[in-house]
Amino acid sequence: MSMPATLRPLVVATTCLLAAIAVSPKAPAQSATSPNYWDPRERVIVPDLASRNRIRFLTTHDFPPFNFLDQQSRVSGFHVDLAREICDELNIADKCQIQILPWSELATAMASGLGDALISGVAISAESRDQYLFTRPFLKFPARFVLSNRVEVEGQDASSLAGKRVGVIAGSAHDAMLRAYFPEIKPVTYERDEWMFDGLKTGEVEAVFGDGVQLSFWLVSNSANECCSFFDGPYFAPAFLGEGLAIAVRRDSPDLLDAFNHAILSISKDGRMREIYLRYFPNGLY
Structure with a gap:
């Protein structure tokens, strides 16, 4: 079992960005698309689900903004709030438990029956599908451009960036x-996120291209200092970015799969998913 490759560097980067936002909070972008x-x-x-005495969600505490420990050392995050909302929707809040384990122990805990569901960023792949059933994705990771506010372009889409220098993490x-997807753009590669962002702020590149989650947090951080904005997109490409986030259950638990899918559908339709989304992604991803 593995965390999606595109998310591994995001864990450390987003931890720092969350700290920056905590120092200088900004109001959620209520117009953001959810x-x-x-x-x-x-x-x-x-x-x-009456025959189930309890339903145990397993997660970690080091995958912000999805799972992390808050200032009171309580497990928090998008995944945690979503799990609780699912339990409320299914009227099983009294049966639900959320347990924190190290990432390396999650698969063993599920296999030994110590957990019923993984809500922790397990990559959806042919290998993991042999081991688990996955709900429909509840969050897909878009790629986004961020454009310097000092740069003027003609047009509102990525074709306007043809011939321009765009920063991106090398080998990502x-x-x-x-x-x-954009052969007319001139890629400028960086080894570190902070070097790429510095290049954007100094004018070494006109734009950057990367993970919408990370870029969303950077845009509202003190480091960005309102220098830049999302431009065009979002872009989805499962072959490059994976299928998104979903809840995994054991293959002998189709009842949980159907129950969670029903709850996610209901939460999405009545606005509760949007509330959770804006709580953790105030600048939006889309």
Whole structure:
């Protein structure tokens, strides 16, 4: 079991960005577009969970803003709030438990029956599908451009960046995606995120291309100092960025799969998913 490769560097980077935002909080962008991957006409039958005495969600505490310990050492984050909302929707809050384990112990805990669901960023792959059933994705990771406010472009889409220098992390999925999707752009590669952001602020590059989650937090940080803005996008490419985040359950638990899918659908339709989303992504990803 592995965390999506595109997210590994995000864990450390976002920890720092969360600290920056805590020092200088900004109001959520209420106009931000929130994710909804469901057909509004879709229905999912709710199975009877009465025979289950408890439902144990397993997660970690080192995957911010999805799972982390707050200033009172309480487990918090997007995943935690979503799990609690799912339990409320299914009227099983009294049966739900959220347990923190090191990443390396999650698979063993599930296999030994110590957990019923993983809400921790497990990559959806052919290998992991042999081990787990996955709910429909509740959050997909977009690639985004961030453009310096000092740069003027003609047009509102990525074609306007043709011939311009765009920073990207060398050897990353976003590096490969930029070259494949936007061959007219001139990639400028960096080894570290902070070097790339410094290049954007000093004018070494006109824009950068990368993970929408990380860029969202950087844009509202003190480091960015309102220098830049999202430009065009979002861009989704499962071949480069994966299928997104979903809850994993054991293959012998199709009842939980259906129940969680029903809850995620209901939460998405009535606005609760948007509330959770804006709580942790105030600048939006889309």
